[in-house]
Amino acid sequence: MDLDSLFTVDEFEAVAQRKLDPVYYDYIAGGSRDEVTVRANLDGFGRLSLLPRVLRGSAQRDLAVTLFGARSSMPILISPTAFHRLVCTEGELATARAAARADTIMIASMASTVAVGEVAAAARAAAPADHEPTLWFQLYLQPDLDDTTALIARATKAGCKALVVTVDSPVLGANERNHRNRFHDLPPGMACENLRNLRGDEPGNVRQIAMSPELSWDHIDWLREHTELPVLLKGVLHPEDARIAVDHGVSGLLLSNHGGRQLDTVPATIDLLPEFVEAVGGRVPLLLDGGVRRGTDVVKALALGAVAVGVGRPIVWGLAAGGEDGATRVLELLRDELDHTVALCGARGLADLTPDLVRPAAGSRR
Numbered sequence: 001m002d003l004d005s006l007f008t009v010d011e012f013e014a015v016a017q018r019k020l021d022p023v024y025y026d027y028i029a030g031g032s033r034d035e036v037t038v039r040a041n042l043d044g045f046g047r048l049s050l051l052p053r054v055l056r057g058s059a060q061r062d063l064a065v066t067l068f069g070a071r072s073s074m075p076i077l078i079s080p081t082a083f084h085r086l087v088c089t090e091g092e093l094a095t096a097r098a099a100a101r102a103d104t105i106m107i108a109s110m111a112s113t114v115a116v117g118e119v120a121a122a123a124r125a126a127a128p129a130d131h132e133p134t135l136w137f138q139l140y141l142q143p144d145l146d147d148t149t150a151l152i153a154r155a156t157k158a159g160c161k162a163l164v165v166t167v168d169s170p171v172l173g174a175n176e177r178n179h180r181n182r183f184h185d186l187p188p189g190m191a192c193e194n195l196r197n198l199r200g201d202e203p204g205n206v207r208q209i210a211m212s213p214e215l216s217w218d219h220i221d222w223l224r225e226h227t228e229l230p231v232l233l234k235g236v237l238h239p240e241d242a243r244i245a246v247d248h249g250v251s252g253l254l255l256s257n258h259g260g261r262q263l264d265t266v267p268a269t270i271d272l273l274p275e276f277v278e279a280v281g282g283r284v285p286l287l288l289d290g291g292v293r294r295g296t297d298v299v300k301a302l303a304l305g306a307v308a309v310g311v312g313r314p315i316v317w318g319l320a321a322g323g324e325d326g327a328t329r330v331l332e333l334l335r336d337e338l339d340h341t342v343a344l345c346g347a348r349g350l351a352d353l354t355p356d357l358v359r360p361a362a363g364s365r366r
């Protein structure tokens with residue numbers, strides 16, 4: 001595959017779809033039930049327009065952000081996605097190398113098919129000599145707190161710099177494509193390596209990941225007492241819960257609807273962002289994911305108050321199309337689009353991206 005002939009995230013998706021087993025493509029592309037929210041995330045960006053300023057730009061546009069003490073060369077992070085070995089042999093090792101090469105932050109999924117310690121080592125080996133790559137760990141709090149403790153220990157030992165706790169999954173979302181395809185488990189030879197031998201001789205089975213409807217704010221308090229790492233919550237959608245989260249001392253929020261894979265018919269994250277910004281009132285950094293496919297999407301999210309965005313599926317399409325190089329190319333495409341959009345908006349950098357640049361629009365992007 002000549003990766004240089006691909007110019008958009010959507011083209012990467014098309015190549016990935018051609019290459020992948022349709023069962024795996026459906027698992028990745030799909031969302032829950034009618035996939036209303038999957039589409040809403042894309043349409044939400046399409047329904048916003050950008051209103052540029054003129055005659056105030058700069059030839060030097062710094063796109064870097066610092067998050068919890070770690071610098072990322074751009075405000076585009078890798079959202080946690082499971083099972084990278086389904087789409088490329090090296091799996092999460094390739095993703096980690098791509099993140100390190102692009103100098104951005106990878107949020108490693110608890111459901112990765114390579115153990116977090118190995119993912120971290122791959123990132124360190126691929127990073128430029130003077131640079132320490134940043135890895136965060138996505139956690140599903142386990143109702144068995146000994147399991148959670150063991151997972152935190154693994155992530156901390158690997159050098160992860162934050163815990164991103166996914167709170168939108170009291171039960172697993174229903175991707176009906178998976179039901180139709182009878183895709184319920186990893187193929188032989190692949191496992192959820194972070195779960196392997198966690199406390200005994202567990203095989204690293206997907207079903208070891210407990211989704212629990214009984215988790216509560218007490219568990220967040222417990223977690224904060226059991227780690228020194230910043231704790232972010234991923235998947236808070238109600239602004240009232242955002243306020244409660246801040247009151248419970250979380251360090252940040254990742255406004256996410258899980259790419260439309262949990263409760264269907266929830267709003268697009270970009271549509272919720274203004275209310276979230278108001279609820280949080282600058283007390284903690286707000287990140288956003290869901291439907292980011294273009295530099296203009298990134299600019300809209302930042303202008304409306306996010307400090308950074310995450311991309312989920314685009315990275316998996318990059319991996320499927322071309323492994324480490326494919327994921328790197330996706331990150332570089334998004335970086336170039338972001339820089340280009342910032343310039344066209346008459347902005348000197350991210351601080352110039354203010355809410356007045358975003359207006360409602362008729363029509364959609366696709």
Ligand SMILES: Cc1cc2nc3c(=O)[nH]c(=O)nc-3n(C[C@H](O)[C@H](O)[C@H](O)COP(=O)(O)O)c2cc1C
Pocket residue numbers: 027028029041079080081082109110111138166234256257258259260261289290291292310311312313314316
């Ligand atoms: C294939 C796939 C696997 C995912 N696995 C996880 C996961 O293990 N943990 C998690 O918190 N979110 C997971 N997500 C959700 C992503 O972190 C992210 O919220 C979502 O993909 C963002 O939307 P986007 O794909 O439109 O960029 C997954 C998403 C996809 C597409």
Ligand SMILES: O=C(O)C(=O)c1ccccc1
Pocket residue numbers: 082111206209258261
């Ligand atoms: O597929 C997902 O969206 C996801 O979050 C997940 C959760 C557990 C195991 C694998 C994936």
